[in-house]
Amino acid sequence: MRSISSRQRSRILELEEAARPLDPDAGERDRLMAEVHAYAQRFLDGLPERPAYRHDKSAVREIRKLGFGRGPQPLAGLIDRIDESVAGVGLVPSHGGHLGYIPGGGIYASSLGDYLAAVTNEYAGVRFTGPGAVEIEDLILDWMASFAGFPAGADGNLASGGSIASLISVVTAREAAGLRARDYERAVVYSSAHTHHCLHKAIRVAGLAEAVRREVSRDRDLRLCPDSLAELVAEDRARGLMPWLVLGSAGTADTGQVDPLDRIADVCEREGLWFHVDAAYGGFFALVEDCRRVLAGMERADSLVLDPHKGMFLPYGTGAVLIRDGEALQDAHAYYASYLQDTVESEWGGRSPAAVSPELTKHFRGLRVWLPLLLYGEAPFRACLEEKLELARYFHGEIGALGFEVGPEPQLSVVTYRWVPESGNANAFNQALVEETHRDGRIFLSSTTIDGTFWLRMAALAFRTHLDTIDLALHVLVEAVERLEAHPERWRSAAPAQALAGGGGG
Numbered sequence: 368m369r370s371i372s373s374r375q376r377s378r379i380l381e382l383e384e385a386a387r388p389l390d391p392d393a394g395e396r397d398r399l400m401a402e403v404h405a406y407a408q409r410f411l412d413g414l415p416e417r418p419a420y421r422h423d424k425s426a427v428r429e430i431r432k433l434g435f436g437r438g439p440q441p442l443a444g445l446i447d448r449i450d451e452s453v454a455g456v457g458l459v460p461s462h463g464g465h466l467g468y469i470p471g472g473g474i475y476a477s478s479l480g481d482y483l484a485a486v487t488n489e490y491a492g493v494r495f496t497g498p499g500a501v502e503i504e505d506l507i508l509d510w511m512a513s514f515a516g517f518p519a520g521a522d523g524n525l526a527s528g529g530s531i532a533s534l535i536s537v538v539t540a541r542e543a544a545g546l547r548a549r550d551y552e553r554a555v556v557y558s559s560a561h562t563h564h565c566l567h568k569a570i571r572v573a574g575l576a577e578a579v580r581r582e583v584s585r586d587r588d589l590r591l592c593p594d595s596l597a598e599l600v601a602e603d604r605a606r607g608l609m610p611w612l613v614l615g616s617a618g619t620a621d622t623g624q625v626d627p628l629d630r631i632a633d634v635c636e637r638e639g640l641w642f643h644v645d646a647a648y649g650g651f652f653a654l655v656e657d658c659r660r661v662l663a664g665m666e667r668a669d670s671l672v673l674d675p676h677k678g679m680f681l682p683y684g685t686g687a688v689l690i691r692d693g694e695a696l697q698d699a700h701a702y703y704a705s706y707l708q709d710t711v712e713s714e715w716g717g718r719s720p721a722a723v724s725p726e727l728t729k730h731f732r733g734l735r736v737w738l739p740l741l742l743y744g745e746a747p748f749r750a751c752l753e754e755k756l757e758l759a760r761y762f763h764g765e766i767g768a769l770g771f772e773v774g775p776e777p778q779l780s781v782v783t784y785r786w787v788p789e790s791g792n793a794n795a796f797n798q799a800l801v802e803e804t805h806r807d808g809r810i811f812l813s814s815t816t817i818d819g820t821f822w823l824r825m826a827a828l829a830f831r832t833h834l835d836t837i838d839l840a841l842h843v844l845v846e847a848v849e850r851l852e853a854h855p856e857r858w859r860s861a862a863p864a865q866a867l868a869g870g871g872g873g
Contacts, residue, residue: 544611758834
């Protein structure tokens, strides 16, 4: 072996010393952790006093003034910038007043799981190198398959969210059907107007942009109609097309409604179609006895997506996919590389997550699910979900009693409603109404458009949302309506959003 020169040795040691800040000693770690922990405590304790939404976003510009990578900066100042320019602008997702879109979570125990996963930097992509991390992920998937009613041969993956989980589902469905490029123009996808857009995006990303799309009509409760689906499938077969994929929803983002999954599954089984159920929002409500009837048929899906960062109140970046036929999932995603030949072993057996997903590099996200479940058990999660159901029913009754027009009785925890003024364009009024609540900021509400009509939405799923939050939301809405009715120039002179032009008048 050639001996190292004194010059080379000196340079290596010099570089080692320069890199040493990346590996702080125990004392420095304690100092850094103390500052971070103190801020986390201030943030969490102060959440009730913070607005749920801050309309003024000018503080974001201050981030760039710090520069990037120019030299060491004190942690206290960086934390202050995070507080003012990140946590202090726009929506505060961890706030109990987050009643818009489908709220995410962020329970504290999960943050500890993330910390441990990051400190250990455990790799969860290949079983050979991270058997414990993969085992934890497998246990989580088995638990989800159990309450979802999936059979023992099912398999799945913990993904970064519903979008990647949906892509995994679509690719698996494509390969299971044996579709090739020459078939795409004849392959037919069936969905309703309320199917989540990430599924349409997944179809495009999977190379199926040319597939035929059929929008299935909805019933009066805005759910996909199985009879209409059956008719469309028969018509398409008669045209020589290839009916292939049906997209059902266990809780739509627009209205929170659950499609009649059992009846849709009957059609899919009879016609040999792949049945995908988007349960990203609603799937975890299966833990609540009262919801099992509503979600009946979910267990018959060929692929199912759930988002623990929704119904389990975990931090963002936690999705899951379950595939009824585990072999189909592996056939669609498994690849081999010679530099990974050492990872093939028989002692522990089982597949690696990298073999059932687009991911090879895989963060140990399973720890953020596993730790709180073992720390608290299922009961608090089940109670929190049931609380949100009751809050939605309460809001639906109260907002209607206040004179608002309401949408369907909530099956889960989303309520649609709008105010119809005595004169003028109702769409313009309700667009101004949601903007008025955003300027207020104490709670955050969102909106949607259904058949040209502008509706407001209340989505109760944040784990810090309680009865006093809903009462505050009702109060904010009443005050906002009174202000707009007292100042009609604030909405009558403004045209409704372009997408709503000409529709939804009251």
